[in-house]
Amino acid sequence: MTPKTLSPLLCTIPLLPLAGAAINGFFGRKASKKAISAVALMFCGAAFAMALFIAANFSSASAPYSFNLAHWIRSGIFSVDFDFYLDQLSLVMLLVVTGVGFLIHIYSVGYMWEDDGYYRFMSYMNLFMFFMLALVLAKNYLVLFIGWEGVGLASYLLIGYWFTKDSAAAAGKKAFIVNRIGDFGFLIALFLMIKYFGSLDFTHIFTAVRTLPTESGGAGLLTAIGLLLMVGAAGKSAQIPLYVWLPDAMEGPTPVSALIHAATMVTAGVYMVARSSAIFERAPMALTVVAIVGTLTALFAATIGIAQTDIKKVLAYSTISQLGYMFMACGVGAFSAGIFHLMTHAFFKGLLFLAAGSVIHGIGGEQDMRKMGGLRVYMPWTFLTMGIATLAIAGIPPFAGFWSKDEILWRAFGASWVYWLIGVVTAFITSFYMFRLMYMTFGGEYRRAAVQELHGHDDRDKTHAARTGVSAPHGHGEPHESPWVMLAPLVALAVLSVFGGFVGYGNRFEHFLAPVFHGASEVAQETSREAGNSTLEYLLMGVSISVAGLGWLLAHLLYSRRPQLPVRIAASLGGLYRAVANKYYVDELYSVLFVKPVVDGSTEILWHDVDQGAIDATVNNSAAAARHVSDNVRYMQSGNLRSYAGWVAAGAAVVIAYMVWMGVR
């Protein structure tokens, strides 16, 4: 398959889901649910099939492929076109996005079937796929930015999908606004690039960057660009300090959480950083910042995850934490390790969210883990697949997560043992809270009594109805397994979680991506050489495995053997526990520091003083003044002959005076 024939196919991949979104969006209101599902799945599946086809015909020798769809901006020497690009990195992302996306689309058919706005949901999901694929296949930063903004939009639409619910609408707004803050940094980076490189094209910029020296001393152009890009990535990928939108985003339906906030959108930041590896390599300070932010976020989010009781919130903080790992990897120069973890994370985190959705669906809308328990009896398939995902995320071999996480820890150790240590502690905490989730949800006895008494309340039924669109609660009191349309993707992802890690066996993955990061791999190789021989590697591997096992053990102790212990521990820790459970009050802090001053300032100053006082007043007063003037001038038109004569005489006097004056001068 020559590049000539392969390249045009590139632009069809994003356009297929766009067509699906348009069809469902415009015509879906009156269509039958079957038709809507068929359209959505067909276009998404077609994109996936196309991706597989391209992957099969992909050859590293003729990479990268690029395709120019249309001209866009031509302004002097600056030009940006709708260009599409495929190299190894985009291929990996492409397969992940289309594959996992397609599976989640299938799942959503089952999950959202009873919802009234079904066509809207499927349309938005396809729209998201379009933007994400545009992001991944972009050849320049501007098309990437279109995709970037577009997935933010899709995220807003989907988080606030049940828009009649205040909390959902607010969460959508929050996500979009926090994203925008990150985008601000991204945009400034783009402006810097335009100014200094005259282009936004990847090839052009990276070639130019590679001629520049490394900015070892600290601040410089590339450092600035790198830091600003990181700001954008922090917003999109929920790192400190812009992560606050992700837990709130759990207001959206679970497939949304799976697709957007686990597998794909939040990984856009990692992808962007990896794509800009050429810039970051030459800006060590920026790279260090990336690593530090990633590491701290990983630890920070993991600690919050311990104390959460909502099953989706646990997974949300887990996502933030795992993204921190990916940024840590990029920060020490191991870009391919970061992408590897991105891929495995998509598998097991997507699976975790989908399984959680299956649980929620099966017990009638309940999300609080304290009200669950013993569900392994009622939902064996969900239990099995979720268990596999938990093993993967905890980093237990031979599941996928082990390979990628271990790779990251190994590289991190090469950079600094501090990164490694924090990474290991975070791995312990991760394992702990994931198994805690498993035990609370599936272990022990079903805490039926707690569920039953809630079902007597009206608002519980209404919430359930709002979530699943049915008016009469179904299956209460008796949790049930989900339909096969929801289980099949779970199984598929479980298989990937088991075997997906073997892609990286023996550094194959890294070699595959090497042409993209050829500079970075040198940096990483140096660090690995510094780290020493393979004995050390196996030693560290053993440490991480044992740490994962310890987490499991602790969870087992606290939640299976002695379930009354956690409550006592929480009580004894008192304030600390409350702080953690309330996410360290970060949201409240932001509200006081940023939100309230802006809102108040906006209301008082901009609204009252400027808008009403100055602008409105100007317009109103000028109208009033005109009216006053005309009120007074009106008296001139009295119809009274003599007053007219008076005016004439006065005017004549003025003219005479003027003429005399002129004559005298």
Add this chain to the structure above:
Amino acid sequence: MIPLSYYLLLSGILFACGVLGFLIKRNIITIFMSIELMLNGVNLAFVAFAAHWHALAGQVFVFFVMVVAAAEAAVGLAIIIAVYRTRDTLNVDRVNLLKL
């Protein structure tokens, strides 16, 4: 030997009287007469200048002014009669239908 300026002064006074009459008087006919007075004052000025500059054109112009004054008087009085028929008053303050 009467200086020119005296003639012009008289002309100005006549004209001013005419304007004052126009402003002060309430009877339409009297107002019209004030207009005639104004025209007369102007005529005097014309003739005076004609004599001063030895230009007969001034006197010819006086002739024309008189013609116009006659025409205007005729039409104006016809209008006054018509207004009197409809409004039944000769008071100019009452004829104020033109006001806004």
Add this chain to the structure above:
Amino acid sequence: MAGAINLLVQSHPINSALSLIVVMAALAAEYLLLGAEFVAAVQVIVYAGAIMVLFVITIMLLNAGKEERTKGSRAAILLGVPGVAIGGVLVAWTLLNRPNAEAVPIGALQGDPHAIARLLFHDFLLPFEVTSVLILIAIMGAVVLASRPEGAARGARKDEG
């Protein structure tokens, strides 16, 4: 001047008309002083003889009485009188401050009809013809404006007859 002032002062229009006739007669005398005999003659015949007669006829026809007091116009008094005063004062001041031109001798000018006629029918022929058309239009207009409406005319004749 006396006549002019009297015009202002009198309250009955007929008195004002009579004083205006006095003004015109006086002006005719002035014209004679200036040597404009033809103009003086025309003034007496046309102005005093025809126009003022017209005025007097109208006053008597409409039975105009003494002027009544109505609400005057403030603007007229406030603006007009000062305006006139200022204008008049300015003109007077200008005139009186000029170095006086040489006086005009009595009868120095040839104001005889012969010379005026020559001017009128040679140089000023066009304005002459135009004014005659103007008079024609004025006559028509006056007739139309002053005529009674059809039905009322017959009714009035019936009443009188």
